[in-house]
Amino acid sequence: MRSAESGRKYELSLKARVPQLAGKGITQEAPAERTLETVYYDTKDFRLTRAGIAVRRSSDTGWCLRLPGHELRFPLGDSKVPAPIATLVRAFTLDRKLRPVAQLRTDRFTHRLADASGRTLATLADDHVTGEFLGGQAVRLDRWRELDVEAGPELLDRLDRTLRKRGAENAWWPSKLRRLMGDTAEGKRGSNEVLPAYLREQFERLRRADLGFRVGEDDSVHQLRVSARKLRSVLQTFKSLVGKKKADAIVAELKWLGAELAPARDAEVSQARLRACLDEVPPELVFGPLRQYLTRDFSRAAQTELARVTEALSSSRYVTLLRSIAALLDTMRPAGKKALRKPLRKTARKLSRATEAAEGLSGAELDKALHNVRKKAKRARYAADAVRPVSGKKLRTWRKQVKAVQQTLGKHQDTVVDRAALRHFAIDGFSENQNTFTFGLLYGRDEAAAKMLRDRFAGQWRTLREGAGPAWLKAGIL
Known part of the structure; x- marks a missing residue:
């Protein structure tokens, strides 16, 4: 062109x-x-x-x-x-x-x-x-x-x-x-009310990412997954305004789609992160064919998981899902500004309860609980994104603080996933008589990084609880 x-x-x-x-x-x-x-x-x-x-x-x-x-x-x-x-x-x-x-x-x-x-x-x-x-x-x-x-x-x-x-x-x-x-x-124009407009935007992004995947664009699986997750999250949060029965049916299918996309994207992220971590290790501490291990395992996984994505996007189930979303967007009715507050307050309350549930835990139980907090923070952030055009400055500040929490816990979850992969590589390497010292070194670094990220999260959560949020919302997290 x-x-x-x-x-x-x-x-x-x-x-x-x-x-x-x-x-x-x-x-x-x-x-x-x-x-x-x-x-x-x-x-x-x-x-x-x-x-x-x-x-x-x-x-x-x-x-x-x-x-x-x-x-x-x-x-x-x-x-x-x-x-x-x-x-x-x-x-x-x-x-x-x-x-x-x-x-x-x-x-x-x-x-x-x-x-x-x-x-x-x-x-x-x-x-x-x-x-x-x-x-x-x-x-x-x-x-x-x-x-x-x-x-x-x-x-x-x-x-x-x-x-x-x-x-x-x-x-x-x-x-x-x-x-x-x-x-x-x-064609007919949809409602410009904030909730339908947000859902239409994410639906369009999903379809563009679908097209990108089919023509071989980089990062298309990630974009597909993000759009599907945002659609699912916002429909869950505001299903009382959308129509519970319709929303629940679409959310269930978006959950299926996300499960088909997740392994391919997780493999991409884990491989890139482990390679970057390995690049930071001094050469004298790198033992064994570590990069070959990463290439071999992740290349095999990538082929399998990309084939899985292709199969999902080629299925009649996927097209039925897209038709359901399009039909919902054609029939959505506008909701008033006040009607948007109750679902958002409920989401904020769930985030607070998930954080409280993580207190006093340790080890794998703590990792699992913090991953749940991260998911609740992500849903709260997406809900705030959906109403951003009609939200005030205090809600935008609250949303920014929630995003900081989500990002910190996202990095923490990366260390959880990476440690599991490193343990797998170490076991395989040991069975092949390879020196696995460097995998252990990276595992220890990830453990230390996880501790630092948990401390950062604790400070960010205090800031969020004590920060400037709108009065109608703060009751949901205090």
């Missing part, structure tokens, strides 16, 4: 003469002519177009899937949408049939602009477009003209001035398809 600095689009009257851009050392050649036939595909309710995604079949370039940040091409084939394309956009179509919604014929006249030596300086594509919209109640025809100019930034500005003098105007529509469709693909 080209940047705004290398190309610009304009509209021009069908009756106007082609602009002459020659002059000052620039010649404009006679046009090269060709005709392009393009068919666009979408669902009946234009789910792809509304998401900024385009599926098209062109007579010259074959099938193309245009995504935000990506453009993927496939062989021309027949008029049936290729299975790989349908799979990639599944989170948006929800398995609804892709059918032709628009047909374009473009008579393109391409002019090359060159300098005295014949070097290409710019190209001017003069497109005469005939469009047929097939997706409405009646077929709609339209004809228009577009100019597409590609050049370096400095020359582009110069050509821009000339084109405007010749009657060209900035193209208002982002694409030929959107011009032909007009407002048809807009």
